[in-house]
Amino acid sequence: MAKIPVFLLHLLLLIDGHAFAPLPSVSSRRVVALREGTLPSDNDTTTNIRQDIEAMRQEAMQRLDALSEQMEDLKRENQCYHEQESNHYVSTARTPTASAPSSTALGSMKDKVPAQDIPVSELTTNSETSSKQLETDNILKSHTSKALESKNTLPTTSKPRRLDLLDNTRWKLVFNIGRETGTWMPAGWGASGKRLCFQVVADLSSDPLYDTEDFFHGSSGGKVLNVKDAFVLPHGNVGRRPVKVKSTGGYKVVAGQGPMGTDVVRMYVELEEAIFAGGNKELYCPAGRVYGTCGYFPMESFQHNLDQPGCKDACAREYHAVLREYEVLQASMQEDSRVFALEKIKMMKTLYDKKRQLQDTAKRLQQARQREPERAQLRLSRNGDVALSREGGVCCKVHKGLALEYHILGRMELGSIDVRNEHDEYEDLVHGLHP
Known part of the structure; x- marks a missing residue:
């Protein structure tokens, strides 16, 4: 057996003494603190607690600000996505030679879109409303483009606008x-x-x-x-x-x-x-x-507008159609005596959307009547x-x-x-x- 040097034995004994020495108790530390005069007072404790609370409050505010920024980014991304989808649907509806989606694409769409129970009447109403809205938008855009062309471009082959008819x-x-x-x-x-x-x-x-x-x-x-x-x-x-x-x-x-x-x-x-x-x-x-x-x-030009059905007639038809739908929904809401019901909440949301659509249609009809007034x-x-x-x-x-x-x-x-x-x-x- 090899002999351990003497100085190593002294070193091991010194380490063992420090490692296994009993720690001073809390009371002993408090006594030492009292003797040295370093025990914190109640005011210092309250100040420390307040500082901790203020630090936690600031941290919470920073986290809330970061969360609100993330929510705003999410809303902007969602809005951009919906605008892209709506533009895609409008371009698809306006293109007569658009090809039908394949079965694979339909299958992927079914997997992504959750199944919902939508009544047939609601689908019919929405499709009719969207088609009427699309027709009115097309007529409005065509009239607006014609007005801009006549205002911003010089007439070449067409007759110039007569501005001297009030003479004499x-x-x-x-x-x-x-x-x-x-x-x-x-x-x-x-x-x-x-x-x-x-x-x-x-x-x-x-x-x-x-x-x-x-x-x-x-x-x-x-x-x-x-x-x-x-x-x-x-x-x-x-x-x-x-x-x-x-x-x-x-x-x-x-x-x-x-x-x-x-x-x-x-x-x-x-x-x-x-x-x-x-x-x-x-x-x-x-x-x-x-x-x-x-x-x-x-x-x-006024007689030309009367001979050809224009924006005013399309807006009037759409306005009366939306008005009838709004009156039917309003009558259904008045007949429904339930206070809290999921179907009634959905009906209230539909009624609100229909009211907004009615206001927009009335505004477009007023603008069309200003452009094509009655005799x-x-x-x-x-x-x-x-x-x-x-x-x-x-x-x-x-x-x-x-x-x-x-x-x-x-x-x-x-x-x-x-x-x-x-x-x-x-x-x-x-x-x-x-x-």
């Missing part, structure tokens, strides 16, 4: 002044609800207007408006009163500036003094230029080649520092009258005196 025509303009929704006039102006009506008879000439006007959106294209007569309409015990107005004004046909890309007529007459509603100082029409705007519809909403010229909208808006210009504002004054009504020269009027007067 006479119109009666009835200004109905009063407080309207959205006006920027003072709060007390027209607060009583009274109205001020005055009439202007004007000839729309073909002479160019050399006066610049910001309301016309450009200095070119303006023409002279000759005022023939102006008076306040009789009201109550107040008879007809003349209006002091300058003999010349201006008008311009602006292409593509109306609703849905329609043409509008902008005009103005200049009052030499303010007009008050009888003895009421609350309602008045300020002195200066009074501006009016109305729609401009050449009858050649009752138009006033034809004496030649019958152009029509203006029956009603229009009236405003005035207000300067506020460097800013320029147009405040709504009310509305106006238009009507075409015959242009008669002074010789014809003299002959009528002579025949009236000496029949």
Whole structure:
């Protein structure tokens, strides 16, 4: 047996003594701490606990922020996926030569999509609604593209847009002044609800207007408006009163500036003094230029829209179909007396979606009616080649520092009258005196 050196034996004994020495107890450590004065106080313990709680709170907030960012990323990815799927379905429905999916693809789709019990009536309704929606969208896009092409491109083979059909025509303009929704006039102006009506008879000439006007959106294209007569309409015990107005004004046909890309007529007459509603100082029409705007519809293009079924008819059909479906769902909801039921919750969700669809369809129908108005909403010229909208808006210009504002004054009504020269009027007067 080999002998162990003496210094190794001393080293082993030293290690064994330190390894197996008994640890001091908690009480002994507390006594030592008390003797040394290092025992933490209650205030220090409370401070440490608060610091730990604050650190854990900050860590929790950081984790919540990271989780919210992950949820936002997930929502964006899901939205992009649904948009890609919807675009794929629309392109497939619009392509007539699309090939049918193979049996392998159908099998994979069945594996990915969970089976659900969908009623046949719901499938039929959804398919009919989607087809109607698709048809309306196609018509809307075709009309929008045609309007953009006619607005942004120069006509080559087609006839140019006629903007001179109002030349040498006479119109009666009835200004109905009063407080309207959205006006920027003072709060007390027209607060009583009274109205001020005055009439202007004007000839729309073909002479160019050399006066610049910001309301016309450009200095070119303006023409002279000759005022023939102006008076306040009789009201109550107040008879007809003349209006002091300058003999010349201006008008311009602006292409593509109306609703849905329609043409509008902008005009103005200049009052030499303010007009008050009888003895009421609350309602008045300020002195200066009074501006009016109305729609401009050449009858050649308007008749073309009437001959061919367009966007308005498709929107009207879709609106009435969605309205019937909404009324049926609403009646079913009222008849269902259950308070908490899964089917009723699904029906409420369907009713809400149908209401949103009805609102969107009504908005598109309103836009289509603005582009293709009814005959009752138009006033034809004496030649019958152009029509203006029956009603229009009236405003005035207000300067506020460097800013320029147009405040709504009310509305106006238009009507075409015959242009008669002074010789014809003299002959009528002579025949009236000496029949």
